[in-house]
Amino acid sequence: MARHRVIIDTDPGVDDVLALLLALSARAEDIEVLLVSVTFGNIDVQSALRNVIATFHLVGREMAWRKAQGREEGFGALRACKPLVAVGADAPLADPLVMAEYFHGIDGLGGVHTSHPHLAPPNGWQARFPQLQVQEATDTLPATTEPAGSSPPEELYTPSPLPAHRAILDILAANPPGTITILALAPQTTLAKAAAADPTTFMRAKEVVAMAGALGVPGNVTPVAEFNAFADPVAAARVLALTARDPARTMPPDVPGGLGPYQAGLKGRLDVVLFPLDITTPHVLLPTTFSALIAPSVAAGSPLATWVAAFMVALYKTIARLEGEGEGLGLHDPLVVGYLLPGVGEGIEVGPTDVRVETGGQWTRGMTVSDRRPRVREEGGEVVGDEGGWLGGLGNRVRVAVGSGVVESFGEGMVRRILGIEG
Template sequence: MPLQQIIIDTDPGVDDILALLLALSASEEELKVLLITLTFGNTNVENCLMNLVSMFHVLELEQKWRLENGLSVGFGCLSAHKPIVAVGADRPLEEDKAIGGDYFRTFSPVPPRVVGLAPHFTPEQTWKHMFATTPVLKGDEEHPPNFRPTNSPAHKEILRILGDNPVDSVTIIAVGPLTNLALAAEEDPETFLRVKEVVVMGGNIDVPGNVTPCAEFNTVTCPHSAARIYSLTSPTPSSTAPSPSTTAKGLKPIPEILSRRLNLTIFPLDITSSHLLTQETFTSTIAPLLTCPSPSPLAQWTEIFVDATFATLRRIFTGKNIGNIGLSLHDPLCVYYVLTQQRGGWEALEDRDVRIETRGQWTRGMCVVDDRGKRVEMDVTNPVLLGDEGVWLHCGFGNRVRQMVKSPDEEGMAGEMLRRIYGGC
């Protein structure tokens, strides 16, 4: 399988961190993580940065620990190439401040738990000043050992990477609100469309939402950005983009015609929710790494916030007969797809006309899918096609989104993820 170059756009919470660890644990022959961009979402963008810097600090400790214990250092992808880290959007396109769902406020961000329970896993130096718009020079200060900070905004870094590399050579994995991607596409749509594929965790098609009855967290948090990105899959992007009257804060309207369509693959709740990490699987995996005289830093750190998440899930479902609790691997599944798509076994519905509702009081972030092209069987011997069926697509409009519906190994995905992250344990 050829080396894949990727950008990861993320709002690091629990499953985002697992997705990042899965990507960085790849071999240098599998992945090259060129850029990690941060957006608001699970928490504010400042906490997202602290989460990410803490993760890189723990990975430095982990690789030293493995070397001292005669183990394979792992994380070949990270060892071979230090990714750039850029800070991006701190609010949705249409609002003055970030909003969030009450359900997700129960999932505290990583740093408070790590700082409170294991302060030695929080780095003394966070290099925060290196991300400032006007960086503060610190003389001969040492730079981060395993990532490269930049003070350039995330969306500009996305465009720079896409512009500096050949067309169709960089994949974007987006596992948070799509605000950074929308800003990049707004500034320079033709450069943005040089991307090979945009892989998105977001939305819900035939299952309920997880924040509202209609919507999934990433899409409801910034529906305008999702709507703008989805519209780039249409032959006539302006026909499915949010109307000009709702264009946010001077953003340019989506062009009527572009040189090519966006190759967009979505992983909605329909597929991600069934890919689970149970507490039993997680605990049995890391137990040997915690009982040795010198425990694994990575196992200790991840145990803190993963176990805390399981504890929160138990509180939410107290009194309900649900059996073994599982953490849905929403974000890691997108990385797993990029790592394993050449194996086969992935199944998708092609050219789905999925649009994002941006203005509904109760339906903000809802995925609206045009299924009217199906034949209506009024009589087995005399099927009738309704006169207005499939108008969107039949008129040459409509988005063309690939919806992933099946993975090659729903049961084994969590196990492979853990083996990769914890060094073949």
């Protein structure tokens, strides 16, 4: 299996942090993370950036701790390539800002920065992102002291001076077409901005693998909409339109201050693999499974295990309050990373579907729509009631993940990979 060279667009969020840790802990021969693009979504972009920096900080401390314990440091992907970190969109293109603090907590990680200040990244990282207006709460985080021998976070990532959509285009332009995969774990606003600025360069991506949508199951933010699609439906619709032979056919109506139409005559199609709630929701990490796996590492003094356990325990309390005692965490974003990993990706099936995103409905904002009518267009013929050109391959051509052979094993395998647990 060839190494995947990736850009990760993310809005951490608990499952985003788990997804990022899964990517960074991969073997160097499996994944190379070139850029982490940080956007609004689950929380505001400032808090999302803090969580990304905290992730690098804890991984640095973890590698130092493992080395002192005489263990393999792990995180081969990170040790082989120091990613760029860039700041992306802070609001949707047209719709009101909606976040998921009620689920992830005000800081996106169940209050871990307050409850465990000794694990927070040292103050000073904010100055490395002058393009970001850092919130007062972030400015006043308590300072921490680095343990002897640990790697400070600045050794594990490089701040990008460019906004994330420009950094994405630079990486795509600097590499051969079809060699860079974009993992979209967040509202697709930053990706839509990159595509609007230079669609030809954006379409050099090998594929966009996106966690978004709900096709045959209820949504998780409205009866019909999944959060990422709901948070910026115009952006999602614009990205999916690039999968059509003629993007103008499925583009959303332009809005005041919008990004405008794509240029005529674009060659080729963007390859999008969609991971909707239909496939991600069954992949869960039960609290009992998580506790049993992480307890030995916490007891041994693992900094990363201590940090992850803190925000996961807080999240499981929220899940118990909202959904019932003993319910698990849906591994929506980690499954997108898992798609690229040996032993996981081979067990995931994809199939082509015309998927579009509703941008104008009063009750259906962010709904992902596919045609379930059992009809086909005859050669040269017309079908009554096919307004919008759903039949005959005239619309979007999205590859949708429809089946998984790792439902039972994925959660445990993810924790083992992140914590370097044998077995």
